Amino acid sequence: MPDRFISRLRLTSFRNYASAALDLDARHVVLTGENGSGKTNLIEAVSLLSPGRGLRRAPFETLALAGSDGLWAVASSIETPYGAVDVGTGAAPDAAARRVRINGANARSVEAMSEHLRLLWLTPAMDGLFSGPSGDRRRFLDRLVTTLIPGHGAAVSDFERAMRQRNRLLDDDGDPAWLSAIEAQMAETASAIHFARTDSLGRLRALMASSVADTGFPEAGIDLVPMLEEPIPTTASGLEEDLRARWRSARGLDRAAGRTTMGPHRVDLEIAHMGKAMPAALCSTGEQKALLIGLILVHARLVRDMTGMAPILLLDEVAAHLDPRRRAALFDTLDRLDTQCFMTGTDQMLFADLGERAQAFSVAAGTVLARR
Template sequence: MTSPAPVAIERLLLTDFRNYARLALAPAARLVALVGNNGIGKTNVLEAISLLSAGRGLRRAALPDIARRDGPGTWAVAATLNGPLGDVQIGTGYTGGDSGRRVRIDGAEAKSSEALLEHVRVLWLVPAMDGLFTGPAGDRRRFLDRLTLSIDPAHGRRVSDFEKALSHRNRLLDTGAAPAWLDAVEQQLAGLGLAVAAARRETVSLLQNRIDVQDGLGLPFPRAALALEGEFEQAAAGLAASDQEHLLLRQLRDGRARDRAAGRSLSGPHRTDLAVMHSAKTMPAGLASTGEQKALLIGLILAHADLTAGVSGLTPILLLDEVAAHLDPGRREALFSRLVGLNCQVFMTGTDTQLFDNLPQSGEIVPLAER
């Protein structure tokens, strides 16, 4: 089996991004710890890196909100990326009035941010995700779709098309459109929904396999057991693909009156939930202690990084915001050791260099100063 090609940022440049008028970094290691006081802009650097891949970044922020206060209203992130084909220049940015962010690869304008997935996959774990297991199903669904996107670049477009078709159906229901119009959009919706659901199932299956393999390494992060839950998922279990599509189509048609009254579609993959169990305790992750939930999430992210590298053939760039602060020294050392084994470039943040005392000698601590 061919080893994944290592991918790393060699130079990063931020312009008018959040609190930075300009910031240039030249990471010299695979494990990079950004250290500085609270509010200094450590997470802003991670957010900038997250925008070098498809999607809306780790904060899912509105593009105008990313621009520096008192700046020109524009922002840019550029990087020299070293990968299997040598160095490539990638960048993204926003100019006031644009409908979206622009992406350039080696100086050429790309059609969308999905083009970046040919060169880099960026994964992250941030404190805002600490409530993932206890929060709304929509948060877990978006999390699952992001996991899926990193191993299936077409998934983002499928989800977007599905959501647009779903909105179209809701408008038709609201306006009392003729059944023939609903038949047409529901046929499209069923096909798209089946593709979205199949990609999610494949991701969960592959990820569970990596979690199980990782469990054999003896890491101090509990094994998670994953499953998909929801009305459609339960009814579709064990059915052939064609039967699943017919099932979804029937659910949509039979639910028109209910959905019209509710003002939204109540059946389908847009209602799917990712269920996570603490395997050793046979306990839903949401009922585990705060520390156990954090450890489960770290283990899940590590397994997903391993999966992404294996499927894409590229080691992902991993962003871990304030992760060391929540771990005891033993788990911290185990985390650093596993990151070395994954061979990913990793950017971590912390307020104190002591949090990275167990960082391997090959790692790098980068102090960030006040701006």
């Protein structure tokens, strides 16, 4: 039984919910209803109990109920080995940002939520991950890393903000000294991003090879397309120095291109089906789905092993694309992870094998009712 789970969830003016209240125990949570009823909106609300923009990456000003004052809120109680913790988030006064409160007090940062729970998710929008643009795979990778290292997402945002400043300065023929200062800032965050990614991916790769058979899903080979063509320095200071020199020498090229042509924002993630020795992009849709589920499950175990917190999983419409054998493998793996999992679907029968291992709710037009 999980020692960390969401026991209370409250939504106010969020998406299609004027209000919603769920009182939960440690079991899995199954949400069923017609398409468009609000199932994904509900787990999106849960996903906002972590750093970032949640599973849809939506601007905060778009989350409020239509016709409301724009001030949405998500509140929860998290049961932990050290007692219950109240974690909530909602719109800031300007609506384009959000605030976080923990036990009734303003949190020092959104990363503070990660001290009490970690979250991973899988949605239908991720089904094209392997064959889609590299930016999608990079964001997927950074989401995995952030679940292990909560400050990673902020480092990525800081780098991108500094890079935009550099691009503007190049376009305006800005002061070289100011460019050097911006490039130094970029190099510091880029180094942190690089080592967080490579360390996390190395640990995930090792665990994947040793434990994927336990999940019932295929083993995924995972690797990064190198950030630099030449060997990358192995120390943070060495990489920072190297990047500063590269960006300084590339100013003319980048000015002509209108963008920064080299850095962690250009990295891609390579994924292969190890059992077939085949790039994931060439696999069937069903195989790609199985690879992605296997990756999430193994990463959840890695998070549990490294942080002591099994992440709460949000699996949107996952069961409909699995045959009975794979559904049973998924449910059994979730039990072994000792975590709480929120699952959505249109057909309650897809979750029948969970039996008493799950608590079921019916979702319809922005209302949530417990199934008897």
